[in-house]
Amino acid sequence: MLELRGLSKHFGGVRAVDGLDVTVERGQIFGLIGPNGSGKSTTVNLVCGVFPVTAGSVSFEGAEITNSPPHVALGNGIARTFQNIRLFSELTVWQNLWVAQNGQESVRSQGFFSRWLSGNRGQRASVEEQLEFSGLADKRDEPAGSLAFGEQRRLELARALAARPKLLLLDEPAAGMNLEEVKQLDERLRWLNEQQGITILLVEHVMELVMGVTHRIAALNFGRKIAEGSPAEIQQNQAVQEAYLGRSEEEGDEGGGSS
Amino acid sequence: MDFIWGLVQILGVHTIIGLSAYVILLTGQVSMAQAGFCAIGAYIAGMLTVLAEWHIIPGMLVGGLAAGALACVVGFPALRVKGLMFTVATLAFGEFVRLFWFNFDYQISRGGFEIGPLGGEGFRQIRFFPENGWSTLEVAIFVWVWVILIMAILWWMDRSRIGAVLRAVGEDELAAQSVGINLTAVKVTAFTIGGFIAGLGGGIYAHYTTHVEHLNFGVLLATFAIAYPILGGLRTVVGTLLAVLFIQGVLVEGLRFLGDLRNILFGAFIVLAMNLRPAGFIDARVTRALGRLFRAERGGA
Numbered sequence: 001m002l003e004l005r006g007l008s009k010h011f012g013g014v015r016a017v018d019g020l021d022v023t024v025e026r027g028q029i030f031g032l033i034g035p036n037g038s039g040k041s042t043t044v045n046l047v048c049g050v051f052p053v054t055a056g057s058v059s060f061e062g063a064e065i066t067n068s069p070p071h072v073a074l075g076n077g078i079a080r081t082f083q084n085i086r087l088f089s090e091l092t093v094w095q096n097l098w099v100a101q102n103g104q105e106s107v108r109s110q111g112f113f114s115r116w117l118s119g120n121r122g123q124r125a126s127v128e129e130q131l132e133f134s135g136l137a138d139k140r141d142e143p144a145g146s147l148a149f150g151e152q153r154r155l156e157l158a159r160a161l162a163a164r165p166k167l168l169l170l171d172e173p174a175a176g177m178n179l180e181e182v183k184q185l186d187e188r189l190r191w192l193n194e195q196q197g198i199t200i201l202l203v204e205h206v207m208e209l210v211m212g213v214t215h216r217i218a219a220l221n222f223g224r225k226i227a228e229g230s231p232a233e234i235q236q237n238q239a240v241q242e243a244y245l246g247r248s249e250e251e252g253d254e255g256g257g258s259s
Numbered sequence: 260m261d262f263i264w265g266l267v268q269i270l271g272v273h274t275i276i277g278l279s280a281y282v283i284l285l286t287g288q289v290s291m292a293q294a295g296f297c298a299i300g301a302y303i304a305g306m307l308t309v310l311a312e313w314h315i316i317p318g319m320l321v322g323g324l325a326a327g328a329l330a331c332v333v334g335f336p337a338l339r340v341k342g343l344m345f346t347v348a349t350l351a352f353g354e355f356v357r358l359f360w361f362n363f364d365y366q367i368s369r370g371g372f373e374i375g376p377l378g379g380e381g382f383r384q385i386r387f388f389p390e391n392g393w394s395t396l397e398v399a400i401f402v403w404v405w406v407i408l409i410m411a412i413l414w415w416m417d418r419s420r421i422g423a424v425l426r427a428v429g430e431d432e433l434a435a436q437s438v439g440i441n442l443t444a445v446k447v448t449a450f451t452i453g454g455f456i457a458g459l460g461g462g463i464y465a466h467y468t469t470h471v472e473h474l475n476f477g478v479l480l481a482t483f484a485i486a487y488p489i490l491g492g493l494r495t496v497v498g499t500l501l502a503v504l505f506i507q508g509v510l511v512e513g514l515r516f517l518g519d520l521r522n523i524l525f526g527a528f529i530v531l532a533m534n535l536r537p538a539g540f541i542d543a544r545v546t547r548a549l550g551r552l553f554r555a556e557r558g559g560a
Contacts, residue, residue, distance in 0.1 A: 048437065074439035086434040088427045090543065095423040102439025123420075143543070163439055 001026040001199050002047065002078075002167055007056035008223075009042050016042040018223035019056070024167070029193050029200045031210045031231070034220035035243055040203040041083055043220075044169045047201075048073045048080055060167070074102060079165035081156045083172045083203075089145025093136050093155055096144050097127045100162035126162065134158035150181055161192070167199045168192070174206040182206055186213050211235065219243065264395040266512055268467045271402035273507050275460035276480070277487030277499040278409055283453040284488050285422070286446050287429035288341065292333070292349035293457045293484035295356035296326040298476035300458030301465035302360055302376060305385040308466070310367060310375055315387050319462030323455045330454025334447040341432075353481050361473040381472025385465050398467055405463060406500075409456055413496045425449055457484070490532060492539020494546045501540050505532070 002024040009017040017039040024030040032040050046053050049068045057066045060076055068076070088096050101123040131137045134154040139147060144155060153173060160168060170189075174182050186209055192198045204210045210217065211231045218228040221243040227234060234240055276297055283290045304322035307313040313321075337348045366375040376382040388398050416422050428435045428445050436442055465471045487506065491498030510528055514521040536542060 050433065070433070070436035071439045071441045074437065080437055082434070082437075086431050086437075088430045088434065090430055091423060091426055095427075098420060099423045099427045099435070099440065100438035159438060 001028075001061060002201065003057075003059045004043070004047070005057045005059070007043065007046060007058065008054045009039075009046055009051070010054045015223045017046065020220070020223070020225055022218050022225065022228075024199060024201055025216075026199055027193070027197065028216060029189060029202060029214045031214035031217035032201060032203045032220065033205070033207075033210055033217060033234070033240075034226075038220040038243075039223040040220055041171055042223075044080060044171050044201070044203055047169060048078065071102070074163055074165070077163075077166035078169065079160040079163050079167075080169040081153075081160050081171055081173060083175065085149075085152045085156050087144040087152055087156055087159070090143055092141050093144055093147070094127060094131070094140040096155060096159055097130050097162050098123065100159045101126055102163050130158040130162050133161070149176060153177070157188075161198075165198065167201065169201045169203075171203045172205060173202070174204055174209050177206070179208070182209050185209065189213050261395045264399040265467075266508070267399040268395075268402050268463075270503055270507055271399070271406045272460050272464045272467070273483065273487065274406050274500050274503045275409060275463070276457055276484045277491070277503055278413060278496060279453045279455075279457035279460060280484040281453075281488035281493070281496060281499050282413065282425070282449050282456065284485065284493055285425040285429050286449045287432070288338070288446065288450070289346045289485055290349045290450065290453060291346055291478070291481045291485070292330075292353040292356075293453065294476040294478070294481035295353035296330060296454040296457035297461035297464065297480065297484075298356050298360055298471075298473070299326040299329060300461030301471045301476070302363070302382060302461075303458075304462030305382050305465040305471065306365070306375065308387040309382075309385055310365075315462070315466055318387075319459055322462040323458035326458025326461070327451050327455030331447060331451040334450035334454075335443070338443060338446045338450065350478070350481070353476075353478070357473045357476050360476070379473070381470060382465070383470045385469045385471070387466050389469070402463055402467065405459065409459070410496050410500070417495065486529070488539075490529070490539060492536070492541040492545075494539070494541050494543060498539050498541040505540075 002022075004020055004022040007017055007020040007022075008015070020039070020043060022030075022032075022043075032043065034040055045051060047058055048070045049065075049072065050070060052067050057064055059065060060078060063076075065073060065076060088099070091099070131140055134157065136147075136151060136155055136158070139151065144152065147155060157170075157173065174185055177185065189200060189202070190213060193200055202210065202214060214231055216229070217231055217234045219226050219234055219237070219240045221239075226239040226243055227237045229237070276293055279296065280290060280293050300319070300322035302322075303325050304315070304318040307318035307321060308315055333352055337345060337352065340348060360376065361379055363376050364378050366373045366377055372384075374384055393401070424435075424440055424445055427438075428440060428442060432442055435445075461476075464475075483506070487502040488499045490506070491500070491502030506529070510521075510525050514524060517524065532540075
């Protein structure tokens with residue numbers, strides 16, 4: 001469904017992502033792990049077209065979408081959340097979901113007036129549904145900035161789902177969550193994947209979540225893929241353990257190559 | 260009494276110009292081009308009523324549309340940059356428009372008089388109101404019908420989805436893009452609406468003063484245009500109106516008796532106001548309190 005071929009992004013001399021090949025199949029929850037600075041968030045940003053790629057290509061459902069800007073990526077069915085939550089904090093919870101009703105169904109079938117001005121019944125119903133889903137119905141008129149941290153995470157996820165995406169990119173959704181919240185997130189992701197049929201690319205440090213929920217994992221280090229496989233295989237992988245825990249000095253420090 | 264109605268007209272026109280900047284400020288952009296759009300509306304509406312002998316309303320509308328169309332065309336390249344660079348670009352554009360009118364001559368002879376814009380001399384004798392016998396009061400009412408109309412439309416727009424979208428772009432462009440909002444389309448739309456409103460304001464301005472020249476549309480007017488909505492607060496259009504009343508009504512006219520001291524106090528009062536109310540007269544707390552009051556009343560009824 002999502003194919004990254006030789007994807008590279010260099011910031012000056014820093015190779016944030018360096019020749020990455022990843023294929024996410026439809027219906028998968030695909031994990032992307034790696035130490036800090038290994039290029040996971042950059043990969044998400046490249047898929048969404050936040051900044052142009054240095055080299056390589058991104059294709060989605062067989063069509064090349066390299067360097068499509070974020071709103072075009074969303075129109076194609078790719079929604080995302082951010083590592084550091086980015087809500088419209090002055091807008092209310094309801095408005096946050098309202099402005100996000102830009103998915104394929106809600107956009108193409110409507111005229112200008114209902115899409116932009118009145119906000120048609122379909123959009124409003126969809127907002128209600130997402131409010132219900134995220135458990136924020138009683139906070140609908142609160143400014144998003146006044147919500148508790150966990151509620152903000154839930155709202156951001158609901159906002160990404162407002163467009164009814166086919167592919168959801170989650171950038172460290174469990175960061176700062178306690179174990180109970182991680183468990184809830186785990187269930188929610190499974191539900192989205194199994195009941196709603198949404199393919200998920202999950203960038204995450206919290207191993208309890210990644211190892212439990214994903215079907216397949218790619219591990220990155222220094223912008224390169226060092227391993228790919230099932231959660232069990234990744235846990236056993238020598239290169240991954242070294243990337244996370246370090247290695248003894250005489251082995252050198254050049255990462256790369258799948259083991 | 261004419262002095263009072265004259266002041267009422269000034270307040271109305273400045274409110275319209277402030278509202279033109281308000282729309283653009285919602286998307287997080289500070290436009291210094293509003294005086295320029297105002298000049299375009301003023302000269303074009305003036306030429307239509309004086310040279311082509313149109314009625315003022317179609318004249319104003321065409322002036323506004325011309326300013327809006329130009330804003331749309333300029334908006335695409337100008338909005339490729341943002342923040343300070345956008346402000347500087349619009350400042351330069353505003354000055355360009357001013358200097359264009361400074362060099363613009365188009366006079367025709369009618370009844371032994373030369374009429375029409377004449378470069379640095381300005382555009383004199385825009386006499387639609389006196390020729391048609393409108394009193395100062397009637398002109399003041401005419402101005403405020405436009406003010407109320409524009410405020411009502413913007414008030415409604417603020418509460419529609421497009422208002423929420425404009426504010427979303429103003430708050431966080433990357434997040435807005437990521438939920439599917441086309442930044443260029445939204446920002447250019449806001450800039451176009453702002454240009455149109457400023458053009459309408461210019462059209463009225465030209466007719467109640469009966470004489471415009473390029474110096475009327477300099478940096479001072481552009482600064483006032485953005486000062487009103489910022490001082491008034493970006494929560495609601497009413498803030499802009501309050502700021503105009505405060506600046507033009509109280510500081511400029513109300514303190515006239517202080518003579519030269521007024522100019523010093525003018526700046527001091529604005530600094531004081533921004534310190535006391537950093538998010539404007541009507542900030543989030545005020546709107547929330549008003550909202551609660553309104554809901555309570557409705558609930559009680």
